[in-house]
Every structure is written in C-alpha cells, then in structure tokens.
Amino acid sequence: MIHRPPAPNSANEQKIQRAASAVLYATLVLLALWIVREFLPAVAWASVFAIVLWPTYQAIEHRAWFKGRMTLIATLLTAAIGLLVLLPIAITAIQAGGEAHELYLWLRDAQENGVPVPDFVSHLPVGNRQVSDWWQANLTQPLKASPAMKSLHGDTIASFGRHFGARAAHATMTFGFMLVTLFVMFRAGPRLSATMMRGARRAFGPDGAQLLQRMAAAVRATVTGLVVVGLGEGVLLGAAYIATGVPHAALLATVTAIAAMLPFCAPIVFCGAALWLVIQGSLIAAAALAVWGFVVVFVAEHFVRPVLIGNSTRLPFLLVLFGILGGATTFGLIGIFIGPALMTVLMVLWVNWAE
Structure with missing residues (x-):
C-alpha cells in the first residue's frame, strides 16, 4: 500500500485555523486574568513602583559592588518602598495614640454631660439662632440620650468596625502581595525588561x-x-x-x-x-x-x-x-x-x- 502525504491545507482552512487559534489564546488569557483578578491591583502597583525606580535600579546595578547581585538590589529597593509607605503611617499612629487618652476623656464627658454651645456660634454673621437652637436640642444634653446620636447604636458601630477592619485587612494583603511582586520584578531585572521590549517589537x-x-x-x-x-x-x-x-x-x-x-x-x-x-x-x-x-x-x-x-x-x-x-x-x-x-x-x- 502506498501512503500519500497529506494534502496541504487550503488558504481557507488556514484562515479558519488562525482565527480559532486567536480565539483560543484570547480565551486562555482572559481566563488566566479572571483567576488572578484579586491580585491584579497588587501587580499594577508593583509595576508602577518598578517603572519609577527603574533608573535607580540601573544606577545601583552599574556600581562595582552590586554587579550581579540582583537579589540584594531587589531586597534593598523593596525594603525602601515598604518603609516609605509604612513609616508615615506608623508616625501618624503614634502621634494619634498620644492624643487618644484626651480624646477618650472628652468623649466620655460628652456622653455624660453633653457639649456646650461654642462661643463662636453667637458671632456667626447669619444663622446663629438656628445653629444655637439645633445645638441646644441635640448636643448640649448628654449625648447618649441625644436625638442626633440615636442612630449611632451598638449595632451600627459594630457594623462599621467590621467593615473598616475588612477593608484594612484587604489593603494590608494587597500591600504584602505588592511587595512580593515588586521583589520578583527587581529580581528578574534586565531579563524582564529585555523580554518585554522583545514582546512589544514582535507584537507591534x-x-x-x-x-x-x-x-x-x-x-x-x-x-x-x-x-x-x-x-x-x-x-x-x-x-x-x-x-x-x-x-x-x-x-x-x-x-x-x-x-x-x-x-x-x-x-x-x-x-x-x-x-x-x-x-x-x-x-x-x-x-x-x-x-x-x-x-x-x-x-x-x-x-x-x-x-x-x-x-x-x-x-x-x-x-x-x-x-x-x-x-x-x-x-x-x-x-x-x-x-x-x-x-x-x-x-x-x-x-x-x-x-
């Protein structure tokens, strides 16, 4: 029996195959992006920081002592970004903690005795009577019995606390993954940059x-x-x-x-x-x-x-x-x-x- 080689695909079949391949590749890319959708903000932020610090990265890399030490460079730059973000937050939290006791005493006094009408209300050019009447009706009496504070019951405060805690936990997780992603980008270094440039030239x-x-x-x-x-x-x-x-x-x-x-x-x-x-x-x-x-x-x-x-x-x-x-x-x-x-x-x- 004589085996004949398969006939080459027609031009129409080749077009169909290319279209099917494009659809398959696009579907796989979209599926992959959907799977990692929760981590895309971390990747986006890491990309921004990497772009901004890339000239600094190159300047450090050209130093004789850092030549070839990609891990050390990546560690230093990632730690610098972490400190740049966390240090102001820590300083603000420490300062706020120093005022927390006085704020607590003021709130406790307001809960028990209310907040007297400030002197500036009487000096307002317009609306001083309306503001004073509202203040007298809602804030001069103990706040725990004030009509303006009735909506701030325990369930509302607890719900707000849970929502704020969940948002803070999500932001912390995003920041942590961002640092990990940034470290990996810096660790890849010139190889990642060259790959992206080759991909851009090949595609466009x-x-x-x-x-x-x-x-x-x-x-x-x-x-x-x-x-x-x-x-x-x-x-x-x-x-x-x-x-x-x-x-x-x-x-x-x-x-x-x-x-x-x-x-x-x-x-x-x-x-x-x-x-x-x-x-x-x-x-x-x-x-x-x-x-x-x-x-x-x-x-x-x-x-x-x-x-x-x-x-x-x-x-x-x-x-x-x-x-x-x-x-x-x-x-x-x-x-x-x-x-x-x-x-x-x-x-x-x-x-x-x-x-």
Missing part, C-alpha cells in the same frame, strides 16, 4: 518598543508630579498652620503633603484644621487658612502638576488633566498613573496617523 513592530517606553515615561512623570506637588503643598500649608496657630503643625503638614499627592485630597486636611479654628472662635484665622488652602490647591492641581507631567511626556495640558482626573474616576487610585499613560498612547497614535 519597531514602534511598539517606543510606545512602551513613552508609557513608562508617562507613569514616571506622573509620580514625580504627584510627589513634588504634594511636598510643595505640604510646605505652603504647613506655614499657614503655624501662622494661624493650629496645633501639631509639623505633623499636620506631613499629613497634608501625603494627602496632596492624591488629586484634591488636601482640602480634607486643611478644612478640618479650619473647622478646629472655627470651634476655637478664630473665625478670621479659619477663613484665611481656608482661602489660602484653596488657592494653593487650585494652582497646584490645575497648573503646576499638569505642567510638570506634560513637560516630561510632551502631552498637552488638557490631556494631562483629563488623564489624571478621568483615570482616578475610572480605575480608582491606580488610575492616576494609568490615565496619563493611556493619554500618551492616544497622542502617539494620533501623531503617527496624522503623519
């Missing part, structure tokens, strides 16, 4: 590698803009805290700087400080602090930060602003970095198409 041609580099530059510039602007807002508002007599001005300036690294979060801190001044009866100082804070935040968020990021990524002001705000709205905190990177891709594609 020579422009793919350039596009990947532009996206990394956008993420790095965004982080730089966030940190620089955050520190600047912390210094300017810290000076305002000192000038207006806000207690713990240095600690509050640190908290403000950290909050200011996130778009439009600084007002939460300085408005709280202004409210404290109002309660103390310093209405002019409170108004001055609030006005100064909003001026600083407006200039920083709408002009300084987009300019810093746009100059590094060669993005127009409007695309940077839309990228930061739209990314945060769509993806949450990590979207602050994803947004400008996607705007960079959009800009590159537009330029290439227009040419």
Whole structure:
C-alpha cells in the first residue's frame, strides 16, 4: 500500500485555523486574568513602583559592588518602598495614640454631660439662632440620650468596625502581595525588561518598543508630579498652620503633603484644621487658612502638576488633566498613573496617523 502525504491545507482552512487559534489564546488569557483578578491591583502597583525606580535600579546595578547581585538590589529597593509607605503611617499612629487618652476623656464627658454651645456660634454673621437652637436640642444634653446620636447604636458601630477592619485587612494583603511582586520584578531585572521590549517589537513592530517606553515615561512623570506637588503643598500649608496657630503643625503638614499627592485630597486636611479654628472662635484665622488652602490647591492641581507631567511626556495640558482626573474616576487610585499613560498612547497614535 502506498501512503500519500497529506494534502496541504487550503488558504481557507488556514484562515479558519488562525482565527480559532486567536480565539483560543484570547480565551486562555482572559481566563488566566479572571483567576488572578484579586491580585491584579497588587501587580499594577508593583509595576508602577518598578517603572519609577527603574533608573535607580540601573544606577545601583552599574556600581562595582552590586554587579550581579540582583537579589540584594531587589531586597534593598523593596525594603525602601515598604518603609516609605509604612513609616508615615506608623508616625501618624503614634502621634494619634498620644492624643487618644484626651480624646477618650472628652468623649466620655460628652456622653455624660453633653457639649456646650461654642462661643463662636453667637458671632456667626447669619444663622446663629438656628445653629444655637439645633445645638441646644441635640448636643448640649448628654449625648447618649441625644436625638442626633440615636442612630449611632451598638449595632451600627459594630457594623462599621467590621467593615473598616475588612477593608484594612484587604489593603494590608494587597500591600504584602505588592511587595512580593515588586521583589520578583527587581529580581528578574534586565531579563524582564529585555523580554518585554522583545514582546512589544514582535507584537507591534519597531514602534511598539517606543510606545512602551513613552508609557513608562508617562507613569514616571506622573509620580514625580504627584510627589513634588504634594511636598510643595505640604510646605505652603504647613506655614499657614503655624501662622494661624493650629496645633501639631509639623505633623499636620506631613499629613497634608501625603494627602496632596492624591488629586484634591488636601482640602480634607486643611478644612478640618479650619473647622478646629472655627470651634476655637478664630473665625478670621479659619477663613484665611481656608482661602489660602484653596488657592494653593487650585494652582497646584490645575497648573503646576499638569505642567510638570506634560513637560516630561510632551502631552498637552488638557490631556494631562483629563488623564489624571478621568483615570482616578475610572480605575480608582491606580488610575492616576494609568490615565496619563493611556493619554500618551492616544497622542502617539494620533501623531503617527496624522503623519
């Protein structure tokens, strides 16, 4: 019997096979992403930190003493990120713990005796009578019997505590996996970088590698803009805290700087400080602090930060602003970095198409 070689597949069969292979690969990739979906935020944060610290990694790697010691470099950089995140939290917690006893005594006294109407209420330009009547009806009597506090019963507080504890545990777990992922990325080092560049060239041609580099530059510039602007807002508002007599001005300036690294979060801190001044009866100082804070935040968020990021990524002001705000709205905190990177891709594609 004579065995004939199988006839070559027709062009139509080859197209069907390629389409089936593409569907299979896409299905497997989507399935894998769905399986690891809980860990994607940790991977995303680790990627951001790796991109930002990559120039530092390369500078350390070129030192003679660190040559070839990838594990040591990865350990040092990962530990630095861990301390950078945990140290401010620890300092704030220690400071808050020092005030906890006084806060506990104040709350216990308010539960038993209520909170008297502050002096500043009588000096309000409008609505002083309405505010005073509401305060008298709800807060001057013992808070445990106050109508305003009836909703804060034990079950509500316990439910809030459980929810907060679950969120804190989830954030801690994400942070831990992020550090592990970051260590693995640094440990892979140049091999991982070279693999990604080869994959980009193979998938998208020579422009793919350039596009990947532009996206990394956008993420790095965004982080730089966030940190620089955050520190600047912390210094300017810290000076305002000192000038207006806000207690713990240095600690509050640190908290403000950290909050200011996130778009439009600084007002939460300085408005709280202004409210404290109002309660103390310093209405002019409170108004001055609030006005100064909003001026600083407006200039920083709408002009300084987009300019810093746009100059590094060669993005127009409007695309940077839309990228930061739209990314945060769509993806949450990590979207602050994803947004400008996607705007960079959009800009590159537009330029290439227009040419």
